Amino acid sequence: NxxxxxxxxxxxxxxxxSxxxxxxxxxxxxxMYWYRQDxxxxxKLIYYSVGAGITDKGEVPNGYNVSRSTTEDFPLRLELAAPSQTSVYFCASSYSPVAGSGNTIYFGEGSWLTVV
Amino acid sequence: EDQVTQSPEALRLQEGESSSLNCSYTVSGLRGLFWYRQDPGKGPEFLFTLYSAGEEKEKERLKATLTKKESFLHITAPKPEDSATYLCAVAKGGGNKLTFGTGTQLKVEL
Structure with a gap:
């Protein structure tokens, strides 16, 4: 799994x-979710998606774009990279909203990005 | 504004020396408080979810408790393999998102 x-x-x-x-x-x-960790x-939440074709901004969306064409995939696009985007990026997913649901968010292993 | 504050920032324990980590929160309409463990170079790993004041959950040497203003992660007789950063997060309202604290970095020494 x-x-x-x-x-x-x-x-x-x-x-x-880019x-x-x-x-x-x-x-x-x-x-599905994208977080960054400094x-x-x-x-900090960058973008999230509640299903295929639906995305919404989180706390720190500037400089990023996302798409969700399938249930399985949620790519994060960085346009015109800046040093401020140097960070560790975590993708995550959950079955449903985590509030009061008995579910939780599961994280990937992370992507280390350096902009020089 | 919602806030999640974890203390201490770092904690060094001897093996077997029990202690507690604190997570205080100010959020309206709490719908869940989450504890995660994060090892260096890895993503956060889920430990517990607590939903209401008075609730407690246990897993091996870890026990999480919740009051109306804070949560504690108690570590009993820790071992070196418990060394990690422990993150606290809260969900509120519709609950699509988590707000994280900055974590407590725990090191357990022999």
Whole structure:
């Protein structure tokens, strides 16, 4: 059972370049999320999706785009990379809204991105 | 504004030395408080969910409790393999999202 799979694990980008972080889950979860984690800071939500074709902004969406064409995949696009986007990115998924549901959010292993 | 504050930021224990980690929160309409464990270079791993004040959950050497303002993660007789960063998060309202604290970095030494 693979769970949530992220690629690549590590990437170095130059300022102004673009790239896509891939995320796939095999748990048939409806909800998917992208978080970023900076040193000394809590995980911050970038974008989330409640199902194929539906996405919404989180706390820190600027500089990113997402799409959700299938239940399994939720790629995160970085356009015109900036040093402020140097971070660790985590994709996550859940079966339903986690509030009061008995469910929780499951995380991938992370993607380390450095913008130089 | 919703806030989740974890303390201490870092904790060093000797093997077998029990202690507690704190997660205090200010959020309207709490719909769940979550504890995760994160090892270096890995994603957060789910430990517990608590929903109402007075609730307790246990797993091996870990026990999580919840009051109306805070949650504690009690670690009894810790071992070096318990070394990790422990994250607390809350869900509210419609509950699509979690708000995370900054974590407590625990190191257990022999």
């Amino acid at each position: 693979a769970g949530v799979t992220q690629t690549p694990k590590f990437r170095i980008l130059k300022i102004g370049q 790239m896509t972080l891939q995320c796939a889950q095999d748990m048939n979860h409806n909800y 040193p000394g800071m809590g995980l």
